[in-house]
Amino acid sequence: MTFTAKKLQNRFRPQWRSALLATAMAIAAAPAMAQETFKIGIVSFLSGQAAESFGVPAVNGAKVLVEAFNKGQAPAPYNKPGFAGMKIEAVYVDEAGGATKQVQELRNLYEREKVDVVVGYVSSGDCLAVAPVAEEMKRFLILYDCGTPRIFEENKYQYVFRTASHATMDNVALARYLKSRNVKVERYNMINQDYAWGQDSRKDFMLSMEQLYKGAKVEADLLPKFGAGQYGTEISALSTKPADILHSSLWGGDLQAFILQASARGVFQKQQVVLSAGDHVLPGLGDKMPNGVILGARGAYGLMSPKSSLNDWWFSLYEKAYNVYPVQAPYRMAQALFGLKAAAEKAMAANGGKKPTQEQLAAALKGSQWESPAGTIRMALGDGQQAIQDTAIGKTRYDAAKKMVMLDDIQRFGAECVNPPATMKSEDWIKAGFPGAKCQ
Amino acid sequence: MIATSSKRVFLVCALVFLLLLGLSLVLPKWLIFLATIALANGLVSLGIVLMMRSGVVPFGQGLVFAAGGYTAALLFNRLGITDALALSLMGGIAAFLIALPFASLLARYRGIFFAMLTLALSMVLYGILMKTNALGGSDGFNVTRPTLFGFRPEAAQSTFLLWGVTAGISCLMAGLARIYCDSTRGLLSLAVRENELRVEYLGMSVVNIVAWNYLLAAFLGGLGGALSVLALGHIDPNFSYWTTSGEFVFVAILAGYQSVIAVFVGSLLLELVRSFSSAYFPNTWQLALGIFLLLVIRFLPDGLGSQMYRLLPKRPTKD
């Protein structure tokens, strides 16, 4: 066989094919010809099960915020247009397709699309896969959403940052809320999705309960498949095992299906339901959401966000653009972009107004803190690469006049109360009884 | 089909390998990385093509892909073996061993049942991997940069090292596959595809041929899995999911079973289409990919391989 690439090119039919391909590649690789812009690659779920609950709202938040930044409409200290005058350009990539695809897409973003910064990743699996790649490429990456504590507890990074607390905070806060409200818990049930997120949430909650409610027993411990959607059997199992509370880290379509099916069968009347990340289903469910459900938003977001002029501005910006108030996902994207803006402008002030290098950006963001609509974000863990923030837990109540679900009995938890200290891993910290936690 | 001599085959392989190494000096890094993944996936599809030549299509090569990948990753992390060639070889062998107990069982089935049985096995492995927290559970785990004969590359050189290893192994396997296809066993596989009963009457064991094709495909799948893990730096249970297996089958069908090079070209084409759809159609990349698949199946009925053979100038075949 003497087949060679040259012979291939000499024939007509494949020639136009390769010419087309070459043209497409040339277009893709052509540098921006206009003035210099700051290019951000934003990666989140635009399809699949996480699109509706986390991906698309976050991308919507990014779109409206980037536009506001470019027009200089944000309140001080974020009121410079773009990043210190440099226009921001955002490209969006779908996170669906698995970690393998995301590693390729990350490399494409840096090397083909020539983005300066990537902000992304909801799925912990994707975060774990892409973080080492960005670090090896010495490129700046902000993980804005994923929950696993493993990222900075298993590795050290210089170029990779997470601008939100990891998931340990959610379940520790939930347990603390129950304790401070004196909710009686002698037996409790759990239902979580059977993959890393669900398993870690379950573990964090159980360990926290062991510390705060000594002697509380686990009755039903259910782990339905991710994306099951049909919970008839699980609901029967929960009903056969009466308990004081039912804990769940379910999210998205699974949580919505569970709420609809379980409320029809009286589960919410028999057990106090506590949800670690449930706020994102409230706008959609409306009056179908049972009252009295204790839930968290993985941070002080949405209806539990603290009052400030920045928050008021952001809340109405999002609400006017999309006809629904922002829940957790757009808030987390916003705090990442605010942090990026603060760091970029700090770096540009130090280097005379030029676009900062990757190292300058990293040095500016490391260990920094900034104001976001959800409060102060401090990069206190992981050697200054991992953020901690305050959180809040509330209780649902449907307001028929306003035609929306409100949150009552909101209790805030300071960042140092529900996040581990810089010196300990999350699991060890909970098992040791939260040493060093600063709660009122 | 043009008969070739082994010497000529290996000469071509060596030339192509040198060409690929040379290309890495001029092509952009993202393209080299994409091509590395494409070649690693192409190895798995090559195995499928070997099986297709004997008339069965496996829908569960994710099993061997994941087996090779996890073996390489575990050896890297737990035993500290970091040599890229050694890891690939061990990945291939591990996949071969895992496929061994199933080979003769699977070889008795055909058509959709063969496909579904392989699918079931790969999904069982998927379930096991999801539940096993020691292997990272659903999030998987990472591996860092591999070495080659003791040489430890810098971060920037690692792309080229992996490209070199993958290109080398792919060229070697392509050459070996070509020789196998032209050998007696390879030609018998085609006969099995046509009419099994007659092959049995001629005295050859059909089950033996199909089982060995399955094992060879398993070895190739394990090699591809190990190379993929080293290139990506990460492994998770998705390696064994049915959509991953489906894509390998698609590339095999795209390539057809006549040309070995077509398999790698097809794999590269799929990766390029997927990558560009993602960049230009972030909201509708699945639609773009689906349309591409349909166009290929419609207009390339016998795969790319048949097209490539038509391009070659007619030459007298010598036996």
Place this chain on the structure above:
Amino acid sequence: MNLLITIIFDGLTYAAWLFIVALGLTLVFGVLKILNIAHGSFYAVGAYAGASLVSWLLSIQMSPALSVVALVAAAVAVSAILAPLTERGLLRMFYGRDEVLLVLVTYAMFLMLEDITKLLWGVNPYYVSDTYQAFGTLSIAGQSYVGYDVLLIGIAVGCGLLTWWILNRTRHGKVVTAVIHSAEIAASMGVNVSRIYTLAFMGGVFLAALGGALTAPMISVQPGLSVGVIIVSFAVVIIGGLGSIEGAAIGALIVGLSRAAAVHIWPPAELFSIYVVMAIILMIRPEGLFQRIQARKI
């Protein structure tokens, strides 16, 4: 004892859902010899269509109990529009080719339909849970269930009986059975085989869409519905035997009951149970429990 009754009833409700979804898949395979990966997508389209239609009807004050009829009507509409489109427009181009090639064509259809549904209906969730709660509750062995679950069991049994009756007791059904056994001979006897294919495909799509439409009141209809359904309906069909209705019923029962038992007795087994059952059945009886006799050409 109560636990046993609960497990059986839970198994039955899940099996009913599985059966409606899997019946269409096994029908399409039996007649057209196509394993339709896009089956889950038709399910999703049915769910969206049902949810859209019923939300509109409920907003004009239709009684929730009657909306079940609307769900069935939505499924009929989906199948009447989509089935001829996909079968004649797309699949027909590939008849006669390798059966695995056809599977890949359906995989391409699945990818396309994912984005098409997203373009048509957006990413926001649709709720029609009033229908789910419209049939009251009942108590079985101390557990509270909704009437809708019992209704689903009834519909599943009805679908099964209807399909069986059509295939075995009507003239058209016997013609379809003939096509199942050998399309070539049937064609040579004067049967319009391509029309039978279209009708059978319409039936399969209808059943998938019906499954989706009937599920819509229990869930929030949003992107990502199709993926979970595909694997589970495949497993049921493979266990029961491709092309067999009794097989789909028995397969659904086996999967439903084993899942219910796992959840109540030993939850960690639940993720595996379906794949392990599938693998075991395939090792012992690879053509499934109720295999169709397939003639072998020499």
